[in-house]
Amino acid sequence: MTNKLIFGAVLILASFSCAIFGASVRNPSLFLGGYVDIDGQQYYVNASKYFTKDEARADCQSRNMELISFEEKTKYDAINLWAQQNQNELDYHWFWMGAERVNTTDWRWEVSGKRIKDFYWADAEPNLAADDNDTICLSFVSYSFASGWCDDICDTTQNALICQ
Template identity: 35%
Template sequence: MSGKAVTLFCGICALFVFIQAHGQIKGDHGKSAESRGSYVNVTGTEYYIETTSRVHRDEAKVECEARNMSLISFQTLKKFEDTVNWLFDYGYDTYWFWTGALKEVNSSVWIWEPTGEEFTYFQWGWDQPTVNNDSIRTCIDFKVFSGWDDDDCEQYSLGYICE
């Protein structure tokens, strides 16, 4: 085997071992912002942004609550656009983030879990939503300029934004 092939093989093995230990990770590779786990102010609202400690959605919720915050909710298109633009401007455009959106098992109703508010406004990404299994809790995550994505709340380890 050539040196490049061995390096590629070892990298794939390491990724496999990591995924086995931590669950799937959505593609968050590329440029990185200088600070992670940072408190920031976006249009007058304080947020906590975490990208290095990727966790399942319920773990993200607990982390936010430990900061007396909740997972981010987008009740308006303007709030979503302001947040996405800020994330892009500061180099967070390669990361997937959990939100406070949730659809419980055997339900067709989406709620912003932090408030319990039902919503029917969606900013779905291309070919979304995709989860058609009512026997799992479904949560919404997003990536800058990719729109919202519905996923099993326990399938991926992602970053998160608290507010």
Template identity: 25%
Template sequence: MEDGVYDDVGSIYSLRVNFTAGRETLLSSIRNLTEERDQLKSSYQILTEEKEKIQNKFQTFISQTEHEQILLKCICVHHSVKEKSCFEDWKKHKNSFYFFSTEHKSWSAAREDCRERGADLVIINSRVEQNEICSFFQMFLTDQKKDRNFWIGLTDENTENMWKWVDGQTLTDKFWKKHEPNDANDGEDCAVFTTTAEFGWRTWNDISCSVRENWVCEFNTAKCHRMSNSTKIVKLY
């Protein structure tokens, strides 16, 4: 009987020793994993900070490039003799110049291209301007496929059905095609100018912003007046 008790006590003691050793091993592994986790968090934080620095530098570069392009175009507007070289492949109407792309990009990529040119996606504020752009398209597409979409600077990405231009203005004059905008499949938040002739001057349609389409950039010379007033750039003329 006593031998059996001693055996049981020995087994329990052995189990306790093994449990303690296993517990220490587990705790050691947890400590190691915790240290590795902290190191990874530290590395992630460093990488995040580096990423933000790179993004800030890139944004600064883009802003400087955009500013320089605006300045260059303003100087060209002031010295009309240089206008042709600065606005090669652009169409002029009153105080605006228009660039019609031949490439295809998403709405955001198209807008980035316009801004790199010192411009932005086109804003259409009146029936007169809408008709003028229709006329440009008729000339531009003489030898090309006429059923095409061109991004314009109009979106309701921020608030559904609250259509705004890229300069922050709320849409007033509207030239949507019949039954548009319809936000098909809850995913059409950017506007295109459709060149299909059957719709006359009502040419706008809403489609997904990720679709790759042509686009129209606009440079309005009012930017030059604002820039002159705010930065005295007029002295460079």
């Protein structure tokens, strides 16, 4: 009986220390970067570190891919749902999108060059001045309690990446 009590106490302490120190079992393909299937399409996700926009674009292009773009709302909904369902597996929850602001009122998808007409802004976004001299890019945040698009400074902000 004493051995069972000691073993039980060890299990409780181990569980407690994991909760305090953030230890968890992770999907290594998400933690270290890897390919995932989302809604029948293959994407490369690296949410284990932050990238500047140029670094993220270069990483995707080294895989013959591009940063994620959401020209269809159904695609955004599928990616957002996937990120929310896997939020405990991801270190970072802000992701670059393949889009930039080309003037104070015009945003375009980088690959197709199409003007972005519909936006799915997160609360308090957009929040960067329209006349800002910095290059402004789009990212998105995805948690179960908050999601949407954000405007970020391309050269200094660092986000995770999803390539398509």
